[in-house]
Amino acid sequence: MPKVALTTLGCKVNQFETETMEGLFKRAGYTVVPFEARADVYVINTCSVTSLGDRKSRQIIRRAHRENERAVIAVCGCYAQVAPEEIKAIEGVRVVLGTKERAQIVDYVECALREDGILDGVGDIMQAHTFEDIPLYDSPQRTRAFLKIEDGCENFCSYCIIPYARGPVKSRALSHIRAEAEKLVRAGFHEIVLTGIHLGAYGRDLGGEVTLADACREVLSVAGLRRLRLGSLESLELSPELFALIREDERFCAHLHLPLQAGSDAVLRAMNRHYDTAEFARLIEGVRREVPGIAISTDIIVGFPGETEEMFAESLAFVARLGFSRMHVFPYSRRTGTPAARMTDQVPEPVKKERVHRMQALAREKTTAFEQSFLGETLRVLFETRVDGVTDGLTDNYIRVYVADDLPSGTLAAVRLDRLYRDGVWGSVVRVEK
Ligand code: SF4
Structure with a gap:
């Protein structure tokens, strides 16, 4: 039997x-x-969100070719979609697919195993209007399962290559979401994380009759599911229906990842984000009112073209005021083909680097403050891994908790949070749930 080795760069959607x-x-x-390992076929699912993603993708392709010069190397994903010619120019590449042909990957690879030459299956993503529905045939070995329900984005933030790589919004049918969720629960997963490129737009292409809240209800109706979490979501797309579900169903994790990207109105306008800081702050206050104790994490891009020191200082102050539980900080990365890449006032790399450090320091401070605010409380933890006599897992509001008890992966337990520890909190198990 031929051996295949697969690897992923980038986001949870790619991982799925x-x-x-x-x-x-x-x-x-x-x-x-x-x-x-040495394989007959290498599959590399690439990322193009930053230039680092492109570079890493190229490095991995070359590494696979060095491992086995005769192997068929199949490259797919966002980088392959936006720059197929760059990929084809790398030695050893035999199959190039974009972000909508992966259901046929085995056929392409078998063809490449039989014949010489490079197979290019990259199609026009802007013409893709249906969700590429590939069922999960195998259950990955983790506690949490990702379930992709949407692909594509039409927001065209000025820095982002993703709408060009993923095309328009495409939603998965509710019946298929339910079937996949049932399969995952049957396979022993306790937690399902719904993912998508523009998750909040779920249903827009289905006539607007179904929404993300409907998809959540569908998954929550699966018997045996213990937790549901949402992937990254645009703040403007939060709905009262979603709040009600989070509040009323204790299986719905009190954690939202809402990308802010910048805390300066001038930068947000240049980014083509569709809110200003006042509106974002109002939305966050609303979320916290509706669901007290909820964790709100975010993404921030620093060093966007035209970001002055004053604008960056505004961002820092705004972010400090909102107090996110976790922040992913990225230096702006120039993506060819996007409006921001053509902006003339690019920020020098050393300045970006220095701002990343300052923003990250603030992020650490805020994460610690969030975790500290729960010390002494008892929260439910879903345990995942055991390393060197310590078991760790996550609360529903995304605090990593470590305990000394030997608990099998997938155990849910009520845990008292005692003290800060590593990147989370040390706790004592109060009660293990059946
Ligand atoms: S919402 Fe903006 S940042 Fe997110 S994928 Fe769409 S264009 Fe990119």
């Missing part, structure tokens, strides 16, 4: 898509081996 491709290969009789 690699898992679906892994299932397709297994069904076709392939043996899946670790990416570092």
Whole structure:
């Protein structure tokens, strides 16, 4: 049987898509081996969100070719979609697919195993209007399962390459979401994380009759599910229906990831984000009123073209005021083909670096303050891994909790949070749930 090795760069959506491709290969009789091993086929699911993503993708392709010069290297994902010619120019690449042809990956690879040459299956993503529905044939070995329900984005933030790589919004049918959720719960997963490129736009292409809240209800109706979490969501798309679900169903995790990107109105306008800081602050206050104790995490881009020291200082002050539980800080990355890449007032790299450090320091401070505010409380933890005599897992509001007890992966337990520890909190198990 041929051996296949797969790897993923980038986001949870990509991770999910690699898992679906892994299932397709297994069904076709392939043996899946670790990416570092010698294989007959290497599949690289690329990312293009930053120039670092592009560079890493190229490095991994070259590494696979060095491992086995005769292997078929199949490259897919966002980078392959936006720059197929760059990918084809790398030695060893035999199959290039974008973000909508992955259901056929096994056929492409088999063809490449038989014949010479490079197969280019990258199509026009702007013409893709239906969700590429690949069922999960295999259950990944984790506690939390990602379930992709949407693809594509039409927001065209001025810095972002993703709308060009993923095309318009495409939503998965509710019946298929339910079927996949049932399969995951049957496979032993306790928590499902709904993911998408523009998750809040779920349903827009289905006539606007179904929404993200409907997709959540569908998953929550699956017997045996213990937790539901949402992936990244645009703040403007929060709905009263979602709040009601989070409040009323204790399985719905009190955690929202709402990308802010900048805390200066001038920068937000230049980014083509569709809110200003006052509106964002109002939305966050509303969320906290509706669901007390909720964790709100965010993404911030620093060093966007035209960001002056004053604008950056505004961002820092705004972010400090909002007090996010966690922040992912990225330096602005120039993506060819986007409006921001053509802006003339690019910020020098050393300035970006220095701002990243300052923003990250603030992020650490705010995460600690959030975790500290729960010390002494008892929260439910879903345990995931045990390393060196310590078991760790996550609360529903995304605090990592460590305990000394030996608890199998997937255990839910009520835990008293005692003190800060590593990147989270040390706790004492009060009660293990059946
Ligand atoms: S919402 Fe903006 S940042 Fe997010 S994928 Fe769409 S264009 Fe990119």
